Every structure is written in C-alpha cells, then in structure tokens.
Amino acid sequence: MNFSEVFKQSNQLCKVSPDGKYLATCVQYRLVVRDVSTLQIMHLYTCLDQISHMEWSSDSLFILCAMYKRGLVQVWSLEQPDWHCKIDEGSIGLVSSRWSPDGRHILNTTEFHLRITVWSLCTKAVSYIKYPKACQKGIDFSRDGSYMALAERRDCKDFVSIFVCDDWHLLRHFETETQDLAGLEWSPNGCVLAVWDSCLEYKVLLYSLDGRLLSTYSAYEWSLGVKSVSWSPSSQFLAIGSYDEKVRIINHITWKKIAQFEHPATVESTKAVSQVTNFVSLINSLLLPHLDEICSLPVQIPVVKPDPDRANPKIGVSVLAFSSDNHYLATKNDNMASAVWVWNMQKMSLEAVLEQTSAVRCFQWDPRHPRLALCTGNTKLYLWSPGGCVAVQVPTEGGFQVHSLNWHCSDNSLILLGKEQLCLCYMETDEEDK
C-alpha cells in the first residue's frame, strides 16, 4: 500500500473524474486539476469566490464550480482551458447546483427552493421547473441518465414529476400518497422509483417508471420511521433503515419484507470474535489466517442513548451501503456509532461487526471488489474484506486525520480527506492476502 504526499483542499471538495484520469480539488477559490497517476497539476482555474460545490460532468470534459453565497456558477473546460462559462443567478440566490446526466445542462436550485432553473450550455436556453420540494433528497437521476425524478409540493400535497433528460419533456406527473415526502431514489435498472415519507410516518412507496403505484410498505405506525434507503446494485433488494434500529430488506418480486436485520447491543452468536489492535471484528467463518486473538462471546457494543427531547435523535440506521457484487450490506446504527455491521446478503445473516475505538465517520465499498474502507477521524485507515481485515496508519508527518474517504472508480486506490488535506492511497492488487 502506497501513500501519496499530502495536498491541500478545502471544504472536502475533491473528486475524481468519471473516466478516472483526473483528480479535481478545490483550494479556497482555486480549482486544481491533477493527473491521477502522477499527481501533477494539469490545470489550475480561479473562481470568483470560495467554491461551495464542485462537480465533474459525466463525460469528464467540464467541471462545475458553484459559489452559493454569490449565486454564481462557473464552468471550466478541460479541453480548452480558455473556455469559460459563468451563470449568475442574480438576486434569486442559489442553494444547490448540479449537472444533468448528459453533461450539457446545469440545474440550479434557487434560494427557498422557489424553482429549478435548467441552463443549457449548448443553446444558452433556460427552462424553469416550479415548486420543487426542499427535502432530504428531492432530485434523482436514473443510472443511465435518461430520466430525472423530481419531488414537488403544491397545495400541501406531494407530487413526483418524471422528466426525460434529453429534452426536459415532462413524462409523468403524479401525486404520491405521502404525508411529507422526504426522498426518492431510482432503482439501478431505472424501472422503479422508491419514494419514502418523512420520519413521522413509516411509509415507502414504489412507483413504476410510468407512474403506476406498484406497492406500499409500512412496517409500523406512530414511532419514528424511515431513516435511510438504499437499492442493491442488481435492483433485487431495497434496504430500509429505520429509527427502531432495524434494517428491513424488501425483494423486487413481491415487494414484501424478506429479511430483518437487528442491531442489538449485545451480540451473541456462535461465531468467533477477534481483535486486531483497536479493530474488533466478528467474523462468520473460522478461516481467519492472520488475525490475532480470539475473544469470547458475547460482545457488548457501547451504546449512546440519544436525548429524548431533541428532534432527529441519534438513533436508528442512518447509513446503508451495498457492496458492488451484491453480496454484502454495511450498516451503521447511530446510537452505536463506533460499530459498522456487515451483513451477508446471500445467507441473510450477520457476517461481521467492526468495532472501532471512536465513532465511525465514513465508510465506503470498493467499486470493484468486496472490500470496505472505513475511517474514524484518527490517523488510521481500516479495510475489511471477507478474507480478513487490516488497519493501516497513514504515514504523514504532523498526523493526518482521516475524516472521509472515496474510492477511485477503477484504479484500486483511495482518496482520503482530512480537515484541510487530502492524500491518495494506492492498493496492491493482492491486498487481501496480507
């Protein structure tokens, strides 16, 4: 495992281009584009204000830099560094900005979510979408980039509009049976849209691409409901994490629950528990070649009880992540923030519990292999795979605290982001054997 040197970044804005060749980072009001393999600076652009949001276009030719305070969006081209584009939202303000899947339109959401302006870079044309909803996840593009689903709210009722991204033609517009729509997400095959209600009501609705309601799922009433939702990469499963510390798995054929994963504070099972320095993992099989001591069961996981009087309590499953080969699901329960639970989706059972010394800040699956990288804000990087787990110290002077991480899409490397710094980590191909 090799680590690159440390570079500066601000605002945790550091993204690899979709084709995997370039790495763009923001340092205050500058945009730095480097080559991923050599980390040489290829381009350097200067924006008009501190960059709040940065995004690559899907064809890796353009980069969007949004400055929310000034209401400006600047677009830079990699092919022609002299090319410039500036979108000024004026007095209407800017709250979020993103690319469309074809990489030629920019969608700006104005302040107070008054409307979404669609700017075309090909024709300089403008279109408006009214009444977008301000919620946890109000816009989602389908994976192939052909459709966009948008949550709207008119007259105290929730609607979903499906647009064709080609020409922004409104394909479908229908009302949803939610009290207060909190988010929507396309399935990876682009045929089903999952829509879920706010935490006050547990309701997940599944709509087909043509707007028909396929199914409704509600596990219980009255208590706080859905906290997070995730599709499996094959569109076979929908994982719903809720405030009752459970994950429910819905299958795509009957849209009914097929499994329920609980996160008890005491883990009792006949599987072995092993400790790797500060890294406790509970693994299914006993084929652990290199791991250290084996501890006895049952294992107590430290629980932090949330304040009952505050809203959005720190309890429940807030992060769900499927591995790219569909075999594993990693979950994090907010009142056991130092543990990451890995579930085996083939056996529908617990595979491992990764317990850290402090709260886990970020974890992500490798896009190619079933390998999970996680960080807790200290100077170590933790990797788990079915074959074993490993903890690596990031070798930088002055301590590099890993706040978040991102896998490179194809290159077997990780981008580690600290508070103001970033560092790349290159894996060996036979990492798991170590």
Next chain:
Amino acid sequence: MPESSLVKDGRSSSVEYGASPLRQFSQSSLLLHRNSYMLGTFCTEHNVQQCLSHINQEISSLGLPPVWTESGNSSELNIVAVLNCMYDLIQLHRRGLRTLESMEVEQLKSSSNIDHLQLTITRLKEQLELSKRENTGLLERERQLQLKAKSLQSCLKNEKEEVQKLQNIIASRASQYNHEMKRKEREFNKLKERLNQLLVDKKEKKQAIDVLNNIGRADGKRSLWKTEKTEAKHEGEMYKTLLSDYDARQRELVLENAELRKVLQQMKKDMVSILSSRKPAVKSDKPEHSGVQARSEEEEEEVFDSSKESVELYCVHAREKLTNSIRLQWRRLKSHVERLDSQASLVQMVESKDTDAVPQETQEEEMDRLKLEIQQCKDFIQTQQQLLQQLSSPCDEETASLLSNCYMLQEKERLGEEWKTLEEQRKIFERERKNFTEAAIRLSHERKAFEEDRATWLKHQFLNLSPFADSKKTPLLKSKSAFLISAETEAPEKLIKCHSDTASPTPRCVPLASASTADLYRTLCLIPENSSVQPKTNGEHVEESSMFCGDVFVQHQQWEHSEDHTPSQEKNSSI
C-alpha cells in the same frame, strides 16, 4: 314355705316402706319362691347339722354374728340369733335391692344421656361438614379472586407501559413537529427579509449566463423540436425500457422455474426408485396393499408426466400435481425410513444374530445409500443454482468469449487428433508413392539400360554378323554402359539424396496426385518428355537446376518452400 311367709306377715307391720317396697318385696318373695325350691332341697332331715354349720359359715362370711354355736349338744337353734340373722339378712337384701334400683335408675339415666349425646354428635358432625364445605368454597373463591387481581395488575402494568410508550412517541413526534415548525418559521422569516430586501432594492440583478461559445451536445446530434412525435417517442422508449426489464425478469424466473422443476422431477424419480427398490428388501409383516397401490399410482403419474410436455407443466394443475406427488413421495419415504428404524430397533431387541444381522446390515447399507443419494441430490441442486446464477448474472465479454469458445473445445481437440492421424496416413502414402515412383523410375532406367544393352547387343550381333567387326565400339559401349551404370548408381543416390532433402517432413502437405502421376508417366516414357507439365499449385518456389554428373544429364527439381511434394525427376537427355 310357710315359715317364711309367716315371718313376712309378722314383719309386715314393722315395715315402714311404701307400697313399692312391698311390691318389690312381693317380687322378691316370688324370687324367693323360686329359690325357695332350691332352699328346700338344701336342707333335709338328714343333713341338718351340716346345713347349720354351712349356714353359720355363710353368715359369718357375711359379717354377721354366728347363728349357732357349737356350745352344748343342744341341737336347738338360738332363735333370737336366728331371727336377728334373718333380720340382718333381710336388711341386707333390701339394701341390695335399693342399690340395684338406684343403679338401674342411673343406668337408665346414663343410657338416655348417651342417646342424647349421640344425637348431638351427629348433629355437630353434620354442622362440621357443612362448615368445612363452606370453607373450601370460600377458599376457592378467594383464590380465583387473587388470580383475577393478579391478571388485572399485569393488565394494568401493560397498559401503563403502553401509555408510557405512546407518551414517548407523542413526545418525540411533538419534538419533531416543533423542530419542523421552527425550521419553517426560520425559513419564512428569511423569505420575509428577502422580500423586504427585494422590495427595497432598486436595481435588480437579473439572471444571466455568459458563455464563451456554445458547446455541442454530448451525443453530437442536433436537438429536436418538442413535438407530439418526440413526446410519443419518449413514451415509447419508456415503455420499451419497462418491457425489456419485465422480459428479462420473466426470463430469469422461467429459467429458475425450469431448473427447480427439473430438480423436483429428479428428486421425485429418485425417491420413487428408492421406495420401489426397497419394498422387496424390507421384511414387513403387513401386506403392502397401499404400497402396491401407490406404486401403480406412481407409474400412472410417471406415465402422465412423461406424456405431458414441459410447456404443459406451466399450468397450475400440473404444477400442483408435481408438488403434491413430491410431498406424497417424501412422506412415504419418511414413513419408510421410520419403519426401518423401528424395525432395526425391534430386531436389535430380539437378539437373534443371524436374522437380525442381515436386515440390520441391509438397513444400514440402505440408509447409507439413501444418505449418499440425498447428498448427491443436494450437490446437484447446488451446482444447478450456481450455474443458474452464472447464467443470469451479467458476465463480461472476456468470460463470454471464453465460454463460447469452450463449447467447441472437445470437438476441436477431436478434430485435431483426427487431423494428425490423417496426416500420418498421408505421409505414409506419400512415402509409399515415392518408393513406388522410385522403383518405377529405377525399373524404367533398368529397362532402358536393358533395351540399350539389347540394342547394343543386337547391334553387336548384327555387326558381328557383318564382316566388319569393330572391337572399338565395345569399349565405348562398355564405357557407355559403365557410365550409364555409374549414372544409374549415382542417380538413385542422388534421387535418394534428393528425396531425403525433400522428404524433410512438413505438416499439412496437400497431395498433388496429378503432378506426381504425370511424372511417373513421364519416367515410364508414356508421355513425351518435352511436354511441360508444371505443378499447378501457387506459392511454390521451384528452382530447376540442372546438374551434370559426368555424361549423364540429370535434372533435379528442388523446392525451397516445400508446400507441395513432387518427386524428383530424372530426365534423360535424348541420346
């Protein structure tokens, strides 16, 4: 006795008792009457003395003064003493009677007391019973009431817990609502501020985009106008996506179904075969009527199933039939195994070695066999599942190409082997043909030589016949023939060498029968030598080099790229 009655009458005046004592007296006198009979017999005239002494004894034993003393010889009784004695006796008697009376009275009293007490006892016992029953009834009621109280308490606890839970929910919801309200209020305030700001602000900054130059679309095409046609096209595309997704899913499900159905069929067949094979082996006493019937049913079913095509199994009835038959078979198998188990245990208990060793062994064997078969079935199902997953999961192109190639691998290998054998055969044929041509060439040479010899000999003869015998020619002839011979000997060597050169093995020789046979004919002088018969193949580099070996003109054809073989020629120059 008149004496006694007299005495009584005499005493009647001195008696101070009431009528009853008199009655008693009379009663006792009756008794005395009875007893007086005996008294009469007690004393007779003969035993007066004895009687007197006896009475005396008796009186003295009673504590009274003696009646008669042995003083004097007078046998006359002291009448006073006797009368006193009698009086005392009578007093005693009366006393006795009195006590008897009183005792009788007491006895009566006590018996009546006893009766009374018994009555009270029974009454009290009954009361006791009643009260006991009441007590148990009351205890029972108390117990029930306690139970009810407990259950009510637990209900109360549950209700309290639920109330608590609901209160918690309400509290969390309330806090959530408050939070949302505050957030909305904050946003509202911001909006108000912004509105004020906008109203106040004179110059309005408009939205604008400033692009250096327009860039092309990502897909390079021109954008279309929004017309109904495009809308319809979008709709169409959308439905196409949905349909293809449903199609794919349906295909997967059909495959999965087919696999599972196959597995079920296999399982059913196995189970049927196991059951039918085990039935003769098992010694069971009860007649297997049901088994035979079942077997005939199974056969029927099998016939039924085999007659139906797999397409027909899609209908619900066939499916149900299959699953029901599997269930039936499984139940039978289970019962069979259970029976075997019980038989084995029974047989173990019987303790006859011969008879129980065999069935136990066979049973164990059959159990093992069954287990093995089950394991095989499981493995089979596993591999099928894996294969199915492989089929259904999207595999990348490399593996797809690899897979597509591997289906032909066996055929390719076989083809290669056959090719090799064919090649060997061809080589053998080539060699034989070469030998044949060689032999033919040699033969032709020999014939030629022979002909020449003959010719020379004839010439010689002819010349000999003639008067002009020229002895010079013979050495010439000899020399010629010698040369020829040497040429012949050389030629085959060269031929051989040439052959050995050209006979370096090359794979994949395409035989040219036409060219080689042409050569053959040529050597046999069947066709004119000057006719140009070129080998007809392309890509052959032919060099004709003429070599002179002494007087003999030998032409060799050598090949560089020996794609094709032609045997070396030997042209004889025309002599």
